[in-house]
Amino acid sequence: MKRAIDFARNGQFDSFIAVGGGSVMDTANAAALYASNPQADFLDFIVPPFGLAKIPDRPMLPLIAIPTTAGTGSETTGVSIMDMPEHKCKTGIRLRCLKPLLAIVDPLNVMSLPRNVAVYSGFDVLCHALESYTALPYNERVPRPATPQERPVYQGSNPISDMWSLEALRVMQKYFRRSVFDPSDEEARTHMLMASSFAGVGIGNAGVHLCHGLSYPISSQNKKYTDPDYPQQKALIPHGLSVVTTAVADFEFLIPACPDRHANAAKALGADIPVRVSASNEYISRHLCDQIRGFMSDFKVPNGLGALGFTPSDLPNLTDAAVSSFEKASIAPRKTDRDAVAVIYEKSMKIY
Amino acid sequence: MKRAIDFARNGQFDSFIAVGGGSVMDTANAAALYASNPQADFLDFIVPPFGLAKIPDRPMLPLIAIPTTAGTGSETTGVSIMDMPEHKCKTGIRLRCLKPLLAIVDPLNVMSLPRNVAVYSGFDVLCHALESYTALPYNERVPRPATPQERPVYQGSNPISDMWSLEALRVMQKYFRRSVFDPSDEEARTHMLMASSFAGVGIGNAGVHLCHGLSYPISSQNKKYTDPDYPQQKALIPHGLSVVTTAVADFEFLIPACPDRHANAAKALGADIPVRVSASNEYISRHLCDQIRGFMSDFKVPNGLGALGFTPSDLPNLTDAAVSSFEKASIAPRKTDRDAVAVIYEKSMKIY
Known part of the structure; x- marks a missing residue:
């Protein structure tokens, strides 16, 4: 990403086109922002605790985003994610002004997605939608910003x-x-690409919390996992896989904070929860988590942190990295302390 | 509107604020557009058959829209509607660039709406939503524009x-x-104002057809109807009332063109149409139209064209004006000829 920024700054370009998945679009987004703010230091626009979350002096240069995966929704969001190897964690830039001018969302660009890319980017959509829908409501988020300009991109769930x-x-x-099961199903791939954009607008206006927050250490601390449908040159846990790995344990932990929202989400996923029945947390939890586990087992994704090569002795490092990357203004609907994170990683060793 | 345009052109303002209902926001929208295009003739940007539908050379000046009615959705649309007394009809400007820069949608601004303003602006929302949802799908609309810039604002229904x-x-x-029944119900008025913006985004991207198309002659050819909750200085049929007056007859006519969509709309309105039952057109029609009639009779709105002061001898004039204002590229889902319009007006003499 730093190389892309240098290239963009040196090239004196007036606009950019990003063709690719989330990494490509996020990198181009950042390049277009830093190119129009040539004095800015790399950490200036990155969120705390690693960066300064400054508001840029100048808007980013125009960017046209063309997604080629049905997952990231980056073409719709003011978010750019990058790895920080020195902190063993991912972090990002989140700015209302960090948005493509235009997106070309063409389903023909996802017809040739390899199977596992379709699976894992689909899980990214699933978690975007679940996290943004269950995020702390915008009117309960604290602290409130002093001015509208400082209103965070991750402002909490809203209508x-x-x-x-x-x-x-x-x-x-x-x-x-x-x-997934029929890659030639153009109707299905079209709707999944739209869902990716839809959920992108969801997170772009509400935000993500636990699944994404706990995924960054998993991705960063991977030592040897490679996936046959992704580049083999270096170890890589696909983003959507690292995100969904803790999802079941995340939502089991979060459901007591807002059971109705989790029930609505489960129903939207097809769970047969009767209307007008006051369901217990356990009942909702089982239904929502069954939906997630159902997708995971049907697609035979690696079954938890254990299958990704983590051992119980790795969990404290994951927990440390997650807790140190948490921001004060988290929009998780339930207060999440170190013990809670440790339990979630432990439960995520094996999922289905 | 012409006076507002002159005022805006002469004042050399750099931006505008519109506080009011649809007329106010539409007038300010037009003023901000013509002020930044000072050479343009009034008819240049108006849609056919009355205007030339030219694409402006320059974007409109910035406008902040603050709606004070829960109906028009004008704060979200690229549409500005005006009366053309010389043609006895309303018409409008429809341009992708004719949009407020920002809207402040504050429910406290609609808490003091008079009863009938709440009722009729609510019917405007209802028809915006029903018409945009049942509009011809965007990929069946003809003729296709030669360039994306010429893509019409009313592009047909889409996901x-x-x-x-x-x-x-x-x-x-x-x-x-x-x-309506409890004006102090802040939750209800908040949601109705949001629904107004939501349906505004619907029509702003899909468009309206018969209810709105047939309402313009009703408004323009009114001779004596006044409403106690609206200004009394001159005869006025509130927009939402003229729009809903033909709604039942419109949808009875349109349902055979896309019965599934009408059934979905009826279900969203609360009609108890069983899922997975292949319903007849008559069954869907009765359920959808019962929902519309239910609102109309519960609110005791004037019962049809007769109650608005029209007699059977006025119907040919209404029909002529409607047909002459129709555009070639209508997005009504069913071909609507003069005979069809005449029957709709006739059926709309009395509704419930």
Whole structure:
């Protein structure tokens, strides 16, 4: 990403086109922002605790984003994620002004996605939608910013983001399996790509919390896992896989904070929870987590941290990295301390 | 509107704020557009058949829109509607660049709406949502524009506008009656104002067709109707009332063109149509139109064209004006000729 920024700054370009998945679009987004703010230090725009979260003096240069995976939703968000090897964690830039000018969302660009890319980017959509829908509501988020300009991109769930997130879940229920089991199913792949954009608008206005927050240490501390459908040159846990690995344990932990929202999400995913029944937390939890586990086992994804090569002795390092990357203004709907994170990683050793 | 344009052109303002209902926001929108295009003739940007639908050389000046009615959705659309007395009809400007820069959608601004303003602006929301959801799909609309720049604002129904339109209908089911019967119900008025913006995004991306198309002659050819909750200085049929007056007859006519969509709309409004039952057109029609008639009779709105002061001898004039204002590229889902329009007006003499 730093090389891309240098290239963009030196090239005196007036606009950019990003063709690719989330890494490509996020890198181009950052390059277009730093190119128009040539004095800025790399850490200036990165969120705490690693960066300074400054507001840029100048808007980014125009960027046209063309997604080639159905997962990231980066074409819609003001977010750019990068790895920070020195902190063993991923972090990012989150700015309202960090957004492509235009996106070209063409389903023909995802028809040739390899199987596992379709699977893992689909899980990214699933977690985007679930996390943004269950995020702390925007009017309960603290501290409140002093001015509208300082309002965070991850502002918490709200009636607009809710609509996009729930619609993404409804699409997943109908098309996720179809899009994986029959790669030639253009209708299914079209709707999954739309769901990716929909959930992108959801997170772009509400935010993500535990699944994503706990995924960054998993990705960064991977030592040897490689996936046959991804480049083999270096060890890589695909983003969507690291995100969904803790999802079941995350939502089991979060459900007591807002059981109704989790029940709505489960219903949008197809869970048969009767309307007008006051369901217990355990009942909702089983239904929502069954939906997630159902996708994971149907697609035979690596079954938990254990299958990704982590051993119990790795868990404290994961926990440390996660807790140190947490921001004060988390939008997780339940207070998440070190013990809670440790339990979630432990439960995520094996999932289904 | 012409006076506002002159005022805006002469004042050399750099930006505008519109505080009011649809007329106010539409007038300010037009003023901000013509002020930045000082050479343009008034008819240049107006749609056919009355205007030339030219694409402006320069973007409009910045406008902040603050709606004070829960109906128009003008704060979200690229549409500005005006009366053309010389043609006895309303018409408008529709341009992708004709959009407020920002809207402040604050429910406290609609808490003091008079009863009938709440009722009729609510019917405007209802028809925006129903018309945009049932509009010809974007990929069946002809003729196709030669360039993306010429893509019409009313581009037909599509997966994005569908989401907003259906959500507006779900909100109406829950809150329309509450917002009218208890004006102090802040929750209901909040949701109705949001539904107004939601349905605005629906029409702003899909468009309206018969209810709105047939309402313009009704408004323009009114001779004596006044409403106690609107200004009394001159005869006025409130926009939402003229729009909903033909709604039942419109949808009875349109249902055979896309019965599934009409069934979905009826379900979003709360009609008890069983899932997975292949319903007849008559069954869907009765359920959808019962929802519309239910609102109309519960709110005791004037019962049809007769109650608005029209007699059977006025109907040919209404029909002529409607047909002459129709554009070639209508997005009504069913071909609507002069005979069809005449029958709709005739059926709309009395509704419930």
